[in-house]
Every structure is written in C-alpha cells, then in structure tokens.
Amino acid sequence: xxxxxxxxxxxxxxxxxxxxxxxxxxxxxxxxxxxxxxxxxxxxxxxxxxxxxxxxxxxxxxxxxxxxxxxxxxxxxxxxxxxxxxxxxxxxxxxxxxxxxxxxxxxxxxxxxxxxxxxxxxxxxxxxxxxxxxxxxxxxxxxxxxxxxxxxxxxxxxxxxxxxxxxxxxxxxxxxxxxxxxxxxxxxxxxxxxxxxxxxxxxxxxxxxxxxxxxxxxxxxxxxxxxxxxxxxxxxxxxxxxxxxxxxxxxxxxxxxxxxxxxxxxxxxxxxxxxxxxxxxxxxxxxxxxxxxxxxxxxxxxxxxxxxxxxxxxxxxxxxxxxxxxxxxxxxxxxxxxxxxxxxxxxxxxxxxxxxxxxxxxxxxxxxxxxxxxxxxxxxxxxxxxxxxxxxxxxxxxxxxxxxxxxxxxxxxxxxxxxxxxxxxxxxxxxxxxxxxxxxxxxxxxxxxxxxxxxxxxxxxxxxxxxxxxxxxxxxxxxxxxxxxxxxxxxxxxxxxxxxxxxxxxxxxxxxxxxxxxxxxxxxxxxxxxxxxxxxxxxxxxxxxxxxxxxxxxxxxxxxxxxxxxxxxxxxxxxxxxxxxxxxxxxxxxxxxxxxxxxxxxxxxxxxxxxxxxxxxxxxxxxxxxxxxxxxxxxxxxxxxxxxxxxxxxxxxxxxxxxx
Amino acid sequence: xxxxxxxxxxxxxxxxxxxxxxxxxxxxxxxxxxxxxxxxxxxxxxxxxxxxxxxxxxxxxxxxxxxxxxxxxxxxxxxxxxxxxxxxxxxxxxxxxxxxxxxxxxxxxxxxxxxxxxxxxxxxxxxxxxxxxxxxxxxxxxxxxxxxxxxxxxxxxx
Numbered sequence: 134x135x136x137x138x139x140x141x142x143x144x145x146x147x148x149x150x151x152x153x154x155x156x157x158x159x160x161x162x163x164x165x166x167x168x169x170x171x172x173x174x175x176x177x178x179x180x181x182x183x184x185x186x187x188x189x190x191x192x193x194x195x196x197x198x199x200x201x202x203x204x205x206x207x208x209x210x211x212x213x214x215x216x217x218x219x220x221x222x223x224x225x226x227x228x229x230x231x232x233x234x235x236x237x238x239x240x241x242x243x244x245x246x247x248x249x250x251x252x253x254x255x256x257x258x259x260x261x262x263x264x265x266x267x268x269x270x271x272x273x274x275x276x277x278x279x280x281x282x283x284x285x286x287x288x289x290x291x292x293x294x295x296x297x298x299x300x301x302x303x304x305x306x307x308x309x310x311x312x313x314x315x316x317x318x319x320x321x322x323x324x325x326x327x328x329x330x331x332x333x334x335x336x337x338x339x340x341x342x343x344x345x346x347x348x349x350x351x352x353x354x355x356x357x358x359x360x361x362x363x364x365x366x367x368x369x370x371x372x373x374x375x376x377x378x379x380x381x382x383x384x385x386x387x388x389x390x391x392x393x394x395x396x397x398x399x400x401x402x403x404x405x406x407x408x409x410x411x412x413x414x415x416x417x418x419x420x421x422x423x424x425x426x427x428x429x430x431x432x433x434x435x436x437x438x439x440x441x442x443x444x445x446x447x448x449x450x451x452x453x454x455x456x457x458x459x460x461x462x463x464x465x466x467x468x469x470x471x472x473x474x475x476x477x478x479x480x481x482x483x484x485x486x487x488x489x490x491x492x493x494x495x496x497x498x499x500x501x502x503x504x505x506x507x508x509x510x511x512x513x514x515x516x517x518x519x520x521x522x523x524x525x526x527x528x529x530x531x532x533x534x535x536x537x538x539x540x541x542x543x544x545x546x547x548x549x550x551x552x553x554x555x556x557x558x559x560x561x562x563x564x565x566x567x568x569x570x571x572x573x574x575x576x577x578x579x580x581x582x583x584x585x586x587x588x589x590x591x592x593x594x595x596x597x598x599x600x601x602x603x604x605x606x607x608x609x610x611x612x613x614x615x616x617x618x619x620x621x622x623x624x625x626x627x628x629x630x631x632x633x634x635x636x637x638x639x640x641x642x643x644x645x646x647x648x649x650x651x652x653x654x655x656x657x658x659x660x661x662x663x664x665x666x667x668x669x670x671x672x673x674x675x676x677x678x679x680x681x682x683x684x685x686x687x688x689x690x691x692x693x694x695x696x697x698x699x700x701x702x703x704x705x706x707x708x709x710x711x712x713x714x715x716x717x718x719x720x721x722x723x724x725x726x727x728x729x730x731x732x733x734x735x736x737x738x739x740x741x742x743x744x745x746x747x748x749x750x751x752x753x754x755x756x757x758x759x760x761x762x763x764x765x766x767x768x769x770x771x772x773x774x775x776x777x778x779x780x781x782x783x784x785x786x787x788x789x790x791x792x793x
Numbered sequence: 794x795x796x797x798x799x800x801x802x803x804x805x806x807x808x809x810x811x812x813x814x815x816x817x818x819x820x821x822x823x824x825x826x827x828x829x830x831x832x833x834x835x836x837x838x839x840x841x842x843x844x845x846x847x848x849x850x851x852x853x854x855x856x857x858x859x860x861x862x863x864x865x866x867x868x869x870x871x872x873x874x875x876x877x878x879x880x881x882x883x884x885x886x887x888x889x890x891x892x893x894x895x896x897x898x899x900x901x902x903x904x905x906x907x908x909x910x911x912x913x914x915x916x917x918x919x920x921x922x923x924x925x926x927x928x929x930x931x932x933x934x935x936x937x938x939x940x941x942x943x944x945x946x947x948x949x950x951x
Contacts, residue, residue, distance in 0.1 A: 182939060189884065221913035222884050225944065228914065229851050 184300035191293030207270030242299030367418030370432035398437035475512035479503025501525030547767035603643035647677030707741025830871035846926035916943035
C-alpha cells in the first residue's frame with residue numbers, strides 16, 4: 134500500500150523559523166529606514182532653528198541702533214525703556230549664540246565667523262554704558278553707540294549673512310532629504326509589499342501542499358477500503374464485501390445469488406501443489422470477473438467457493454452461469470501443463486424466491502441448489518426449485534433447532550448390538566444418534582450430522598452421544614455385562630485442539646475402563662493428518678480409547694492409512710455386504726480385507742447384515758463380528774436391557790431366536 | 794527678641810526671593826477668546842512654584858535647578874481651555890504647543906534658574922521649561938526644544 138509521503142517533511146520544521154526570521158529582518162530594515170528618515174529631519178530642524186536665530190542677531194542689533202538713534206534725535210515714540218529693551222534682547226541673543234551648542238551648529242553650516250559673537254559679548258558692558266549715556270533729543274549722545282556700531286556692524290552683518298546662507302542650504306538639504314526620505318519610505322513600502330507577497334505565496338503553497346496531502350490520504354484510505362473489501366489472492370471482492378452487498382440488497386430489484394464451487398479442486402491442490410491451486414483460483418476468478426457487468430459483485434468466499442450477486446433477469450443469470458461453466462471446464466494451463474477443472478453452480482433468482490425471502494435465505498437456497506448440482510454429477514448449473522428450497526428450509530430449520538432438540542430430548546441415542554458370528558454373543562454396541570422431529574419425523578442420521586456441522590453444534594452433539602454411551606456402559610457394567618461402546622465421530626472434530634480433552638473428561642467422569650469406548654471414523658472422508666489430528670488421536674489412545682475405521686470399502690479406501698493409524702477395528706461397508714451373496718468379486722474383497730485386518734491385529738465387523746444368507750456367507754468367510762437388522766435394530770436403553778438380559782420383547786423375538 | 798527675628802526673616806525673604814520684583818509686574822499674558830489674563834508676580838505667588846532639575850535649551854547641555862509655576866495651574870487660574878497654545882516671545886519667536894503637554898507633563902513657566910531670577914538678558918522673565926530631568930527621553934528632542942520658548946510674552950490659547 135502506498136503511504137502518502139510528505140515531500141518537504143525534512144524541511145518542514147524550518148518553515149516557521151524561516152518565516153519569523155524573514156519578518157524580523159524586515160522589521161529591523163524598516164525600523165532602520167524610518168529611524169534614518171526621522172534622524173535626518175530632527176538634526177536639520179535643530180540646526181535650522183539655530184541658523185535662524187543667528188540671522189536675527191543682525192536685525193536685533195539694527196533695531197537697537199535704530200531706536201537709540203531715534204531716541205537721541207528726539208523721536209517721541211521711542212522711550213529710554215524701548216532702547217533698553219532692545220539692548221536686553223540683543224544681549225540675550227549674543228549670550229545664546231556664544232554657547233557651545235550654537236557654535237557647533239553654526240560650524241556644521243560652515244559659518245566660521247563665530248568669533249565675532251564672543252567679541253561682541255565681551256564688549257556688551259561697553260554698549261550697556263553707551264546706552265545708559267544716551268540722552269533724549271541730544272544727537273551727540275549717540276556717538277558712543279555709533280562707534281560701537283562702526284566697529285561691529287559689518288562683521289555682524291557678514292555673520293548674519295553666512296548664517297542665512299547656511300540656513301538656506303540647510304533648507305535645501307532638508308527638501309532633498311525629504312525627497313530621499315520619500316524614496317526610503319517608498320522602498321520600505323515596497324519591502325513590505327514584497328513581504329506580504331511572500332506571506333501570501335507561503336500561505337498558498339501551504340494550502341496546496343495540505344490539499345495534496347489530503348488527496349493522497351483520501352487515495353490511501355480508498356486503497357485501504359478496497360483492500361479490506363478484496364480477496365488478496367484473486368483481487369476480486371471478498372466474503373466480507375459480498376455479505377455487506379448482499380445485506381444491503383433490496384428485495385425489490387431483479388437479481389440472483391450465484392454460488393460457484395469447483396469440482397475436484399482438492400485433487401488439483403493435492404496432486405499439483407498449492408501453487409497450481411492458486412493459479413486455478415485466479416483463472417476462475419478472472420473468468421467470473423470477465424463476465425461481470427456493471428452492478429454485479431463477483432467475490433471469493435474462501436477456498437474454492439465463489440459467490441456472485443448478479444443484477445438482472447433470470448435469463449441473464451442462466452447465460453452467465455452457462456458461460457461460466459463452459460469457460461471453467463475449458464481448463465487452464467499451469468507450468469505448461471493443462472489442468473482439468475470444472476465448476477458447479479447453484480443459482481437463486483429473486484423470481485423463484487418465496488414470499489418474504491431475505492437475501493440471506495436466497496444465499497441458503499443457492500447453496501442448496503449448488504448441493505443439488507454437485508449431486509447431479511457436477512459441471513452443471515441448478516436453479517432453485519420449490520423442492521430445493523424446501524430442502525434448504527428444512528436444513529435451516531434443523532440447524533436452528535438442533536441445540537434445543539438435544540436439551541429437550543428430541544435427539545436421543547439408540548444402541549445397536551454387534552455380535553460375534555461364532556457364538557451369537559453380543560460383544561459390543563454402536564451408539565447411533567436419533568432425532569424424532571415432531572413435524573419432520575425421524576431425521577436421517579447423516580442429515581443430522583451435516584446440520585450439526587453447519588450449525589457448529591457437532592462437538593456438543595458428539596459429547597452428548599459419548600456421554601450417553603458411557604452412561605449405558607456403566608449401567609451394563611453394574612449388571613455384570615462389560616461391553617465396548619462405539620461412537621461415530623466426524624473426522625473434522627479431530628482437528629479441534631480441545632477435542633481429546635473433552636472426550637477424556639467424559640470418560641473419566643464415568644470411570645470407563647481402558648477399551649471401554651471406541652471412536653468410529655468415517656473412512657471416505659479424506660482425513661487431514663495435521664499435527665493437531667495426530668496429537669488428538671495419540672492423546673485419546675493414551676486415555677484408553679480405541680479407534681475404528683467406519684464404512685470401509687465405500688469410496689476411496691486407503692489401505693495405507695489402516696496400517697499407519699493402528700485402528701483397533703475395521704467395519705466393512707454395507708455396500709460390500711449387500712453383494713456378498715451374489716457377487717464373487719465382493720466375496721473376494723470381503724475375504725481379502727478380513728484376512729488383512731486379522732493380520733494387522735484388527736477386529737472386522739460386517740455392517741448391515743440383513744439376511745440369514747449374508748450371515749452364513751460371512752461366517753464361512755471367517756468374518757468374526759457383524760451387526761444389522763438380522764440380529765438387532767438400534768434400541769433405546771429401555772428396550773436394550775431386556776434384550777441383553779434375556780427378557781425378549783415380542784417385536785424382537787424373531788431376530789433374537791435367529792441369533793441364538 | 795521675637796519681633797526682631799520676624800523682621801529679619803521678612804527682610805531676608807525679600808532680599809532672596811525678588812529683589813527687583815513687584816507684585817504687579819507682568820511676567821507674560823494668557824490670551825484667549827475670554828480675554829487676557831496677565832500672569833503677575835502676585836499670581837505666581839498665589840499659585841506657588843515647583844522646583845526641579847532640567848535642561849535649559851539655549852544655555853548649555855547641563856541640568857539646572859529651575860523654579861516656576863506649573864503651566865496647568867496657570868491655565869487653570871486663567872480659566873481657559875483649548876487644544877493648542879501659540880506661544881510668542883519678546884524676540885518675536887513663535888511656536889505652537891499642544892495643551893496636552895501641560896496636562897501630562899509638569900511643564901513650568903520658569904522664573905528662576907539656579908537660584909537667580911530671570912531677566913530679559915537671561916531669557917526671562919518667563920521661560921517654558923519641560924521636565925527633561927525626569928523625562929530623559931525628551932532631552933535633545935528638537936520638538937521639545939522648539940517648544941521650550943524663552944522670553945515668553947503671550948500664550949494664545951485656541
């Protein structure tokens with residue numbers, strides 16, 4: 134899966150410090166610019182004021198001279214006080230201009246004639262005396278003031294002019310500076326606009342980056358969702374996705390549930406290997422997916438089972454199914470070698486469904502139809518029919534009811550005696566489960582086991598039977614009859630880790646002696662000899678429990694396994710016994726197996742003996758044990774006890790006599 | 794004995810405080826739409842004065858002991874309100890001072906520097922001084938230097 138990768142992840146941490154740093158630099162630069170502008174203005178304003186005051190000195194001197202002259206000329210508008218005031222103003226001016234701060238400012242304006250100020254100031258007491266000496270209306274009294282004027286007027290004028298020029302220059306510079314300040318301000322403005330652009334670009338980049346990450350996350354989530362919904366081997370939908378789609382399916386539209394099971398797939402796995410099996414599964418998935426239309430869901434449920442939710446009419450479902458069967462049976466190639474494979478299909482179309490059916494019910498119906506297709510010889514398709522649906526319904530009912538049936542005693546155990554052919558003595562019993570269904574009557578044991586397996590009730594059911602078997606054994610033992618009791622066990626149970634512990638627990642509780650309980654394993658079920666199975670068998674055998682091969686001679690009998698697993702007993706299938714009076718070949722097989730079993734140290738039990746002829750034939754072939762209607766039917770404990778202890782009931786009279 | 798001491802004190806006070814001053818002498822005038830308010834020696838006497846160290850721009854760069862009435866007291870006594878005051882000096886220098894300066898700063902109309910009464914020759918009789926000793930950030934600021942008007946003649950409140 135693709136994880137969204139952050140391109141700039143290595144540089145991510147630097148982005149914010151970089152932005153802040155940039156901002157700080159801009160602030161410093163901007164502040165510096167503003168400070169330069171402000172300083173320039175300040176200094177020039179400062180100097181300019183001083184130049185102006187210097188310029189005024191000459192004017193104020195002239196004012197003093199003018200007033201003094203008019204006073205001596207007898208001008209009535211000018212008083213002595215006016216002259217003194219003018220002198221005071223001039224005095225104050227000179228005093229100011231000679232200070233260091235003014236001298237420095239003037240020197241910066243290239244006014245070098247500052248010495249005149251000191252000279253004038255030093256001479257001020259003389260001017261003071263001259264002014265004191267003025268007399269109204271006496272022009273002669275002006276002489277001393279006039280002399281003072283002669284001495285200082287010209288240099289003061291020059292000083293004043295210089296200051297004026299300096300001030301003008303200063304003002305010009307101020308204007309220039311202002312223009313430059315404008316430029317500075319403009320550049321500050323540009324810098325801030327640039328910064329704003331940078332910030333904007335940054336924000337946009339950040340935005341698009343996060344959008345991209347978002348998009349990638351979305352894609353990743355989508356990928357993950359798809360992965361969760363898809364089968365890892367074939368890439369089509371998985372069971373989970375199919376079941377979700379099925380649950381959401383509205384019952385209004387037209388659709389079909391199609392179940393596909395490959396015929397002989399286990400053979401491909403076993404003979405060509407798992408790689409070949411996987412290859413076949415992929416090829417089939419491709420075929421089924423290739424026929425898919427918009428709206429269909431093609432999925433693998435697991436193993437070699439496929440399920441399709443097919444949109445459309447019944448005809449379309451038929452076309453799809455027929456095409457699928459044809460293409461799958463065309464076979465495929467693995468490693469250059471052709472692989473023969475075929476498929477069976479069960480189809481439940483909504484048009485065939487019963488009123489009020491749910492998608493789940495249709496799934497079960499399709500399964501029943503698939504079962505029928507398999508039974509009909511495989512490589513074919515079957516639609517649901519009322520019969521099939523009834524069967525499916527019955528199966529469903531059995532599965533649902535099985536637990537309560539055990540609890541209420543509807544399911545019970547009967548025991549069929551196994552007798553010694555040599556002397557007719559009952560040597561052991563086989564426990565057979567019976568279900569008297571109140572509506573459906575007596576349920577076939579095989580059907581019951583299948584239902585129990587599908588309802589995951591097989592372990593409780595088997596333990597229940599073992600419990601009853603142990604019970605009857607204990608009861609009989611108390612009466613002095615030590616009989617071995619056999620119980621049928623689905624090979625699948627041996628794959629359960631806790632199976633042996635559960636059985637041994639029951640055996641211990643009933644204090645069953647070693648060899649008191651025997652477990653019969655069906656021969657035709659291909660038993661998976663996994664570690665768990667072998668450990669369970671070993672554990673049970675250590676616990677004193679024997680094993681028997683059931684139904685030997687039906688289907689694929691594996692002689693090798695007989696030797697390998699050290700069975701205590703082998704039971705010949707009824708199909709062999711049925712022919713033992715008519716077929717020489719059957720006779721040979723029964724004799725052969727009987728000898729071989731004897732050589733291996735196993736008991737041989739003939740099943741389903743129904744006639745005296747079969748009894749005689751088996752006796753002559755040297756088969757030691759048998760069971761069947763000829764001797765006794767399976768019996769509830771209530772009937773079994775009288776049977777065993779010689780109090781025959783009328784029904785059983787005939788067979789009993791036959792045995793003895 | 795007691796009366797002699799009292800007389801001596803009065804004499805000393807007269808000698809020290811205002812050797813040439815008379816109660817009617819006008820230091821400067823506050824002008825406004827309501828009319829003129831002459832700030833005389835008597836007004837200053839009534840308002841009282843504050844003393845602190847500050848720069849006197851136009852003298853030198855040193856801090857001096859300055860004394861004078863707070864401008865806000867003067868304006869309150871004159872009963873005027875406004876946003877700006879145009880200050881005019883005897884030498885015809887003019888500057889505008891925002892009235893907030895007087896409200897927020899202890900600006901005085903200095904009449905004495907380093908214990909000497911100000912005359913026209915020493916930039917008197919009244920000199921607007923900012924408390925630059927306390928507010929050092931105002932020192933050398935051309936704006937406040939420009940507002941530190943000496944030889945204050947009129948304060949026209951607008």
